[in-house]
Amino acid sequence: MVRNKIGREIPERYAKQYGVFEGAWARKPNYKRAAAKVSTIYPGESKLLSSIREAIEKTGLKDGMTISFHHHFREGDYVMNLVMDEIDKMGVKNLSIAPSSIANIHEPLIDYIKKGVVTNITSSGLRDKLGSEISKGLMENPVVIRSHGGRARAIESGDIHIDVAFLGAPSSDEYGNANGSHGNAICGSLGYARIDAKYADKVVIITDNLVPYPNTPISIPQTDVDYIVVIDSIGDPNGIAKGATRFTKNPKELLIAKYANQVIVNSPYFKDGFSFQTGSGGSALAVARYLKEDMIKKNVKASFALGGITQQMVELLDEGLVEKLLDVQSFDREAGQSIKENENHYEIDAAMYASPASKSPVVSKLDVVILSALELDTDFNVNVIVGSDGMIRGASGGHSDTAAASKMSIIVTPLIRGRISTILDKVNTVVTPGESVDVVVTEVGICINPLRQDLIEHFKDLPIPQYTIQELKNKAYEIAGTPDPIEYDDKIVALIEYRDGSLIDVVRKVKE
Amino acid sequence: MKALTIQKQAIAGTIESSDVQIIIDQNPGKGIEIELKSSLEKQYGRRIREVIEETLANLGVKEAKLVVEDRGALDCTIKARTIAVVHRSAGITENYDWEGIEAWNV
Structure with a gap:
C-alpha cells in the first residue's frame, strides 16, 4: 500500500500505474496532445x-x-x-x-x-x-x-x-x-x-x-x-x-441556501463582473434565487455563470443580471431552448470547461462555486461518489475541478440526512481534497477552512453562527449517534482518479 | 418501577421516515429476540438493538419477540416507541408510572 498526500491507501500496482495524489497543483501538464486516426471521405461518397x-x-x-x-x-x-x-x-x-x-x-x-x-x-x-x-x-x-x-x-x-x-x-x-x-x-x-x-x-x-x-x-x-x-x-x-430539481420548499434547504448566499454577497468576490457556478441540487438552486435578489438590490452584475446550466441561470441571463452563460451541459429544457435562441448563452466543450491539461479551462476564471456533498470529513475531504452504506451511487462531475480552480468553493450540505451525519471523522471515499474546500454551509451555521485565514478574517463579523469542522461534526454525532464504520473487503471495485490523473482514493468491495 | 409483562401482540410507531415501527409479542422461554430491518443496518444496527434492549431491561421485560422496521429513527424515538409498545402489550392504557420511567429515561 502507498499512502497518498491525504492519507488514503492505494494498492501498489495502481499507485505504480497512475501515481498517487500529491496535491491539487502537483502535476503541471507539459505534453503533446493525442490525436484521432482519420480516413477521408471523398466527394460523392x-x-x-x-x-x-x-x-x-x-x-x-x-x-x-x-x-x-x-x-x-x-x-x-x-x-x-x-x-x-x-x-x-x-x-x-x-x-x-x-x-x-x-x-x-x-x-x-x-x-x-x-x-x-x-x-x-x-x-x-x-x-x-x-x-x-x-x-x-x-x-x-x-x-x-x-x-x-x-x-x-x-x-x-x-x-x-x-x-x-x-x-x-x-x-x-x-x-x-x-x-x-x-x-x-x-x-x-x-x-x-x-x-x-x-x-x-x-x-x-x-x-x-x-x-x-x-x-x-x-x-x-x-x-x-x-x-x-x-x-x-x-x-x-x-x-x-x-438533470435538475425544482425550487425547494424544504425549510432546511432554504436556510442553508440563505446562509450560502450571505457568504457569497459578503465575500470579497461579490462585485460587478464576478462569476459563479451553482449545481442543480435543491439548496444550490435556491442559492441562485437569493443571489438574484441581492444582485438587483446591490446593482451587481455577473460577467458569466458556468457549468451545468439550469432554468434559474437562464432567467438571470434574460434579466441582464448575468452577461453570458458558458454551458457544457444543459440540465433542463429551458436551458436547451435558451442556448438555441440567445447568443450570449454559449456552448463550451468539456476541455474548455474544466480540463487541467488544456492550455487554460474556464474554471480557472471562476470566482465562486456552490457544490453539494454526500459526506465531508474533519479534514474537509468531500465524498460525492459513495453512499453512507458504502455503495457507489453518485458522480464525480465537475466537483473537484471547480473546487480546485475557483477562488471560493462553498459546500452546501445538511448536517444530517435522515439519521446519517454528513460530517464524519473520515469520509468513505474522497473525490475532492480538503485543500480545495473553502467554506462549508449547513443549517446550523458555517465553517471556514483554516487554510483560508483570509476568509476567516474577512467573515469575522458575518451574522451567521460559525463553528470549527470538529464542532460541526460533534453537533451531528450528538443528535444521530456515532455510526459504526462500513466494513470493506480488500478487493478494489473502483479507482478514484483526481483531475490530474493521479489516484486520490480507491473504493473497496463492501463486506456482505 | 414495577416490571411489565408482555401479554399480547401490540404495535407502536409508523414507517414514515425518521420513525420506527415495533411489533411486540410473547416469547415464552426464549428471552429477547429482535428481528430488525433497517437501511442503516451497517452503521446503526448495533446501536438500534442496544437501545431497544436497554429500554426493555429498564421496563423489566425479559421475554419478548420484536419485529422492528427502522426508517432512520433517532435514539429518543426508538426509546419512545419501545416504551409505548410494551405498555400496550401489557394492557396499560392509563395511570402510567411516569416517575418510574423518568428514573431511567434521562
Whole structure:
C-alpha cells in the first residue's frame, strides 16, 4: 500500500500505474496532445448508413476496443442501450466503455458485464443498481471514476483512447454537422460529446432528426464525423430534463441556501463582473434565487455563470443580471431552448470547461462555486461518489475541478440526512481534497477552512453562527449517534482518479 | 418501577421516515429476540438493538419477540416507541408510572 498526500491507501500496482495524489497543483501538464486516426471521405461518397448494426460493422469494432457515449440525455438516453444491444448480438466481447457518465436507464449494462461484453468502465459516476452491483464485486477490473475535467484530460493526453464514439445528436445533416438544440429530444449543449468527436478514431452520429445540409449551429463538425445513422427516437425528452430539481420548499434547504448566499454577497468576490457556478441540487438552486435578489438590490452584475446550466441561470441571463452563460451541459429544457435562441448563452466543450491539461479551462476564471456533498470529513475531504452504506451511487462531475480552480468553493450540505451525519471523522471515499474546500454551509451555521485565514478574517463579523469542522461534526454525532464504520473487503471495485490523473482514493468491495 | 409483562401482540410507531415501527409479542422461554430491518443496518444496527434492549431491561421485560422496521429513527424515538409498545402489550392504557420511567429515561 502507498499512502497518498491525504492519507488514503492505494494498492501498489495502481499507485505504480497512475501515481498517487500529491496535491491539487502537483502535476503541471507539459505534453503533446493525442490525436484521432482519420480516413477521408471523398466527394460523392455517402456517410449515411441504414442501421446501428451497419455502423458498428463499418467502424471495424473488434474485441478489446474502447467505445464512448455522452450523457447529455441523462435518464432519457436510448442510444447507449440500443448500441450495446446490437454489439451484444454481434458477439463482440471484452470492450472498454468510456461514457461521460452513466444513468439509471443504463442498468442493462449489468447483463453486458456478466456476459463479458463489457470488461472495463470509466465514467464520471454510477447510479443505483449498477453502482451497487459493482460495489458488490460484479467486475473483475475496477471502474475508473474521473471528473468531467479529468475525463477531458485523459482523452487529450491519450490515457483514454476512444476507438469508436457513438454520439446521439438531436439534429444532424447527412455529413454529420450536429447540435443539441434543434429537434425533438433536445439536450442543449453537446459539450461532453465534442471531445469524443475530436479524439475518437471513428465517430458515429446517431440522430432522429436528419435536417438539410448544412445544419447549424455546428457543435460537432462534419470534419470529425465518419457515419450518420437515423433511428426513430434517440431519447425521451422528460428523462432528458431530469438533470435538475425544482425550487425547494424544504425549510432546511432554504436556510442553508440563505446562509450560502450571505457568504457569497459578503465575500470579497461579490462585485460587478464576478462569476459563479451553482449545481442543480435543491439548496444550490435556491442559492441562485437569493443571489438574484441581492444582485438587483446591490446593482451587481455577473460577467458569466458556468457549468451545468439550469432554468434559474437562464432567467438571470434574460434579466441582464448575468452577461453570458458558458454551458457544457444543459440540465433542463429551458436551458436547451435558451442556448438555441440567445447568443450570449454559449456552448463550451468539456476541455474548455474544466480540463487541467488544456492550455487554460474556464474554471480557472471562476470566482465562486456552490457544490453539494454526500459526506465531508474533519479534514474537509468531500465524498460525492459513495453512499453512507458504502455503495457507489453518485458522480464525480465537475466537483473537484471547480473546487480546485475557483477562488471560493462553498459546500452546501445538511448536517444530517435522515439519521446519517454528513460530517464524519473520515469520509468513505474522497473525490475532492480538503485543500480545495473553502467554506462549508449547513443549517446550523458555517465553517471556514483554516487554510483560508483570509476568509476567516474577512467573515469575522458575518451574522451567521460559525463553528470549527470538529464542532460541526460533534453537533451531528450528538443528535444521530456515532455510526459504526462500513466494513470493506480488500478487493478494489473502483479507482478514484483526481483531475490530474493521479489516484486520490480507491473504493473497496463492501463486506456482505 | 414495577416490571411489565408482555401479554399480547401490540404495535407502536409508523414507517414514515425518521420513525420506527415495533411489533411486540410473547416469547415464552426464549428471552429477547429482535428481528430488525433497517437501511442503516451497517452503521446503526448495533446501536438500534442496544437501545431497544436497554429500554426493555429498564421496563423489566425479559421475554419478548420484536419485529422492528427502522426508517432512520433517532435514539429518543426508538426509546419512545419501545416504551409505548410494551405498555400496550401489557394492557396499560392509563395511570402510567411516569416517575418510574423518568428514573431511567434521562
